[in-house]
Amino acid sequence: MFLKTRRIFLxxxxxxxxxxxxxxxxxxxxxxxxxxLSLAQRDLYGDLENAPSFKEINSRAYLSLILTHSRVDEDxxxxxxxxxxxxxxxxxxLYTKPYIKLSSSERQKTLESIATYTWGENxxxxxxxxxxxxxxxxxxxxxxxxxxxxxxLNHLSGLPRPKEALL
Amino acid sequence: MKYDVCIVGSGAGASPIAYELSxxxxxxxxxxxxxxxxxxxxxxxxxxxxxxxxxxxxxxxEQHVINSREEDGxxxxxxxxxxxxxxxxxxxxxGSSNLMSGYFHKMQKNDFALKSVYGEIEGxxxxxxxxxxxxxxxxxxxxxxxxxxxxDGMEYRALExxxxxxxxxxSCKELGYKSFNTPRAILSTPTLGRNSCSYSNFCGSxxxxxxxxxxxxAALLQKCDAKIISEAFVYKLDSDETEITKAHYYDKDMKSHxxxxxxxxxxxxxxxxxxxxxxxxNEHFPNGLANNSGQVGKNLIFSGGGVGxxxxxxxxxxxxxxxxxxxxxxxxxxxxxxxxxxxKGGKKYKGGTIDFLFEHSNIISRASREFYDENGNIMWxxxxxxxxxxxxxxxxxxxxxxxxxxxxxxxxxxxxxDKVKDKYGVAVGAINLYGHKRDVEVGEHLASKAEKxxxxxxxxxxxxxxxxxxxxxxxxGGCRFGVDAKSSVLNxxxxxxxxxxxxxxxxxxxxxxxxxxxxxxxxANSFRVAEHLIRIV
Numbered sequence: 001m002f003l004k005t006r007r008i009f010l011x012x013x014x015x016x017x018x019x020x021x022x023x024x025x026x027x028x029x030x031x032x033x034x035x036x037l038s039l040a041q042r043d044l045y046g047d048l049e050n051a052p053s054f055k056e057i058n059s060r061a062y063l064s065l066i067l068t069h070s071r072v073d074e075d076x077x078x079x080x081x082x083x084x085x086x087x088x089x090x091x092x093x094l095y096t097k098p099y100i101k102l103s104s105s106e107r108q109k110t111l112e113s114i115a116t117y118t119w120g121e122n123x124x125x126x127x128x129x130x131x132x133x134x135x136x137x138x139x140x141x142x143x144x145x146x147x148x149x150x151x152x153l154n155h156l157s158g159l160p161r162p163k164e165a166l167l
Numbered sequence: 168m169k170y171d172v173c174i175v176g177s178g179a180g181a182s183p184i185a186y187e188l189s190x191x192x193x194x195x196x197x198x199x200x201x202x203x204x205x206x207x208x209x210x211x212x213x214x215x216x217x218x219x220x221x222x223x224x225x226x227x228x229e230q231h232v233i234n235s236r237e238e239d240g241x242x243x244x245x246x247x248x249x250x251x252x253x254x255x256x257x258x259x260x261x262g263s264s265n266l267m268s269g270y271f272h273k274m275q276k277n278d279f280a281l282k283s284v285y286g287e288i289e290g291x292x293x294x295x296x297x298x299x300x301x302x303x304x305x306x307x308x309x310x311x312x313x314x315x316x317x318x319d320g321m322e323y324r325a326l327e328x329x330x331x332x333x334x335x336x337x338s339c340k341e342l343g344y345k346s347f348n349t350p351r352a353i354l355s356t357p358t359l360g361r362n363s364c365s366y367s368n369f370c371g372s373x374x375x376x377x378x379x380x381x382x383x384x385a386a387l388l389q390k391c392d393a394k395i396i397s398e399a400f401v402y403k404l405d406s407d408e409t410e411i412t413k414a415h416y417y418d419k420d421m422k423s424h425x426x427x428x429x430x431x432x433x434x435x436x437x438x439x440x441x442x443x444x445x446x447x448x449n450e451h452f453p454n455g456l457a458n459n460s461g462q463v464g465k466n467l468i469f470s471g472g473g474v475g476x477x478x479x480x481x482x483x484x485x486x487x488x489x490x491x492x493x494x495x496x497x498x499x500x501x502x503x504x505x506x507x508x509x510x511k512g513g514k515k516y517k518g519g520t521i522d523f524l525f526e527h528s529n530i531i532s533r534a535s536r537e538f539y540d541e542n543g544n545i546m547w548x549x550x551x552x553x554x555x556x557x558x559x560x561x562x563x564x565x566x567x568x569x570x571x572x573x574x575x576x577x578x579x580x581x582x583x584x585d586k587v588k589d590k591y592g593v594a595v596g597a598i599n600l601y602g603h604k605r606d607v608e609v610g611e612h613l614a615s616k617a618e619k620x621x622x623x624x625x626x627x628x629x630x631x632x633x634x635x636x637x638x639x640x641x642x643x644g645g646c647r648f649g650v651d652a653k654s655s656v657l658n659x660x661x662x663x664x665x666x667x668x669x670x671x672x673x674x675x676x677x678x679x680x681x682x683x684x685x686x687x688x689x690x691a692n693s694f695r696v697a698e699h700l701i702r703i704v
Contacts (some may be wrong), residue, residue: 046548051556071219073227073248111547121545128538128547129531132555136530137214153559155530156495158211158369160376166215 036084036099037063037127043107044124045131052135052148059134062143066130069167080130083123090114140165170196171704173414173428174393175401175443178262179689180673181434182383185393186313187697193704195393196426198416200435201259203397206385209374213529216373222266223255229595231438232584236601246587247595254438254598254639260397261384262436263640267686268371269352269380270522271316273307274681274688275507276300277517281572281679285517291574291603292466294678297650297659298695306691306698314381314690315359318350318500326355326364328500330491331479331565335501335523338623344616349500349522352381352686361385366496368528383690399424402593404431404447406456410668417591430704434673434693437467441581441645441675442596457663462656463646464581467598468680470641471606472519472569473633475614476526477626481561492563499524499565503620506613507682518609519571519682521617526564533559565626567617569610569633570641571682574603581645602635610634643674643685660699661692672696 038060045054067077084099091099091110099107114120134141135149140162144150150157172188174181177199189195201222215221230247231254237243247253257263277284279296287293310316317323325348339346353370357363361378370380378385388395398419405413411431416424433440441464445455455463481489506518526533537555540546546554573579578601587595610633621629649655652664661676663669672693674685681688 044547046550046552048549048552048556051552069219071221071225075249108548115545124545124547125538128545128551129535132534133214133218133531136534138212140212141214150530153530153534153556154493155559156368158367158373158528159365160210162210162212162215166212166219166221 033081033084034060034064036088037080039100039107040084040087040111040127041131043104043111044127045135051152052144056145056148057131057134058143058145059131062134062137062141063130065141065167071166076126079123080126083119083127086119086123087111087114090120138162138165168427170194170426170428172196172430172432172700173198173426174432174434175404175414176200176262176433176435176440176673177260177383177388177395178257178434178436178673179264179383179686180675180693181432182261182264182387183690183693184432184434184672184697184700186387186391187694188700188704189391189393191701193701195391196428197260197388197393197395198399198401198414198426199260199262199395199397200400201257201262201397203260203395204265204374204384205389206374206376206378209376211367211369211373211376213369213531217529218531222257222259222374223253224258226251226253228590229255230587230589231595232587232597234597234599236578236599242599254637254642256436256640259384260395261382261388264382264686265374265380265384266372267352267380267382267640267684268524269686270502270684271310271318271350271352271687272502272504272520272683274300274303274683277508278679278681279303281517285515288574288603288605291576291605293574294647294649294654296678297648303688303691303695306694307687309694310687310690313359313694314352314386315354315361316350316352316381316687317355319348321350323358324355326351326353326500327366327497329494329497329525330488331563332499332501334624335499335565335620338620339503342619342623344503344505344620346501346503349502351498351500354379354381359386360390366498368496371527372529400591401435401443402446402591404433404443404456404669406447406449406451406666406669408451409666411456411666421591430668430670430700433669433671433675436673437642437645437675438581438596438598440671440673441467442583444646444671445581445583446593452665457646457656457665457669459665460653460656462654465577466575466644466647466678467579467581467642468575468644468677469573469637470680470684471571471573471602471635472610473614473631473636474569475567475617475621475629475631475633476564477618477621477624477629478562478564479624479626483625495528503616506616509612511612516609516612517572517682519569519613521613522568522570523617523620524566524568526566530559533564565621565624567614567621569613569617570684571606571609571613572679573606573635573637575644575647575679576601576603598637600637602637607633607635641680641685643677643680646671646675647678648676649678661696670696670700 584597646656648657
């Protein structure tokens with residue numbers, strides 16, 4: 001589906017979901033939530049040669065910005081973080097190790113496994129949205145280094161560009 | 168001090184009155200809830216405007232409650248702060264006209280007499296307008312000149328269009344359809360003290376940095392001496408038995424102020440105008456101002472219809488043709504009104520308008536639409552990167568939008584939800600929704616015609632979404648005008664039947680919406696009311 005026009009229709013995204021707060025467990029002794037989220041971003045982004053590099057998109061810093069953003073509501077922030085907890089639980093169940101301790105192929109298997117659950121698919125969708133905001137957002141946000149994302153897709157930015165970031 | 172006129176709101180329904188009366192020498196004040204952004208404040212920052220919704224209030228501070236009525240009569244309640252569902256659209260000086268695409272079509276003769284021409288429809292509260300096209304047409308013409316409308320036969324020459332429009336026109340001709348250049352409220356040449364369009368490739372949803380777009384702010388408020396007080400939320404109007412006496416507002420520091428005036432104009436957008444009247448109860452009007460008839464908030468309408476898309480692929484074109492198709496910036500600007508009225512099964516139906524346009528240039532949104540494979544499974548990694556690159560560099564999406572009547576019913580109206588308060592401590596507006604089945608039937612008929620054009624052009628992945636989902640940027644009704652004070656809120660000059668100095672001039676006045684986007688009609692009607700006010704003030 002690629003329906004999106006000036007006619008703005010009902011938006012009900014994963015963000016509408018009420019996030020559950022699960023108790024922290026010992027597996028977080030060795031893995032901070034941001035480390036887990038950042039590695040998941042790496043695994044979700046990809047490595048195609050002609051695409052911007054993971055370094056160029058600066059998605060970890062961007063995610064940190066999102067997690068403190070004035071216009072991202074608290075439920076959404078909680079939902080992103082809870083996803084890291086759930087991802088680790090899945091990793092523990094499959095491999096008895098936290099996500100960041102898994103091999104690359106084990107991590108992909110873990111992502112494939114959570115994608116079969118509604119929550120998992122929604123969380124991956126949310127993560128991808130913020131990853132591609134970092135790939136294709138304005139450079140004033142510290143992302144899309146050298147406009148590599150726009151070059152990749154032959155995209156011409158609209159003018160004028162922003163003079164300051166909305167945080 | 169006492170102003171001649173106090174206007175609540177600053178959009179398309181408010182600004183012609185501010186412009187005309189202040190230029191005629193009257194003392195006018197405009198109270199606007201949002202900020203005062205000007206050309207230099209606007210940029211094409213997708214993250215701020217489209218992803219973080221810069222121009223709508225934070226929903227935890229200001230929200231709506233939505234009560235959606237299902238076919239079986241059950242009602243689902245959604246609080247905006249929890250669901251994300253809201254009807255804000257351009258909270259700033261100039262209102263949503265800052266963010267419009269400016270697709271301007273006049274209403275047609277029969278739109279003013281829907282009940283007389285097409286008859287009653289079961290389950291719908293259709294009424295004729297108390298004025299005709301002849302009454303409104305001089306003001307449509309005034310909008311062409313003063314706000315600025317470009318296009319064939321318009322005041323200003325048509326905007327530049329993409330070469331792909333010639334394939335569209337050829338396809339329509341083969342199908343026997345009459346395509347025409349869509350009039351736009353965008354200046355194609357520098358005039359009226361404003362710049363022309365820069366073809367920035369980002370128009371709808373974005374503020375215009377050149378001033379070419381005919382927003383109420385750029386075209387009218389910045390061209391008159393009306394006093395504009397921004398970040399002023401009007402929370403209550405006081406009245407005696409016959410007149411409004413004061414408007415009370417909170418400034419950005421939550422300090423309360425009041426305004427005295429001879430005439431009060433409410434034009435805060437359809438939902439908020441009804442909310443203000445309903446929240447302004449007093450001993451004379453225990454059900455809300457001008458609401459002893461019980462009509463305030465009733466018969467809220469939207470634009471019926473929906474959208475469709477088709478993908479034009481590189482394989483179908485020569486190298487030069489494809490390059491032409493992918494040229495950014497230029498508009499598509501094509502419309503069809505062949506089925507504004509049509510017959511089906513021996514019965515005459517009111518149809519509507521189909522506008523064709525390129526998919527919005529927002530690159531993050533376009534990439535995000537590729538996250539799922541053809542079976543609906545989420546993708547990521549190299550596979551997703553490849554899909555995004557391939558789709559976005561070897562094709563362009565053509566979109567169409569269908570506009571047909573959303574029939575007014577007893578179940579679509581504005582009320583007050585006393586359980587939820589905004590940051591000012593004022594009860595929020597509740598939007599009660601129900602779509603008449605006729606709306607979808609007509610929308611589907613029109614979409615099937617648009618689909619044929621896309622097929623003829625060789626588009627793939629044709630997708631259509633016609634539904635009774637209400638578009639929050641196309642809202643009207645709630646204080647309809649009419650001859651009978653028992654079944655309407657306003658008289659034909661948009662003055663409240665029950666109060667001598669209260670006018671409502673945003674889209675609230677419309678008993679039916681026509682089958683076109685509303686803005687040209689709202690502007691025209693507001694110029695009409697302004698002329699009346701100049702005579703009587």
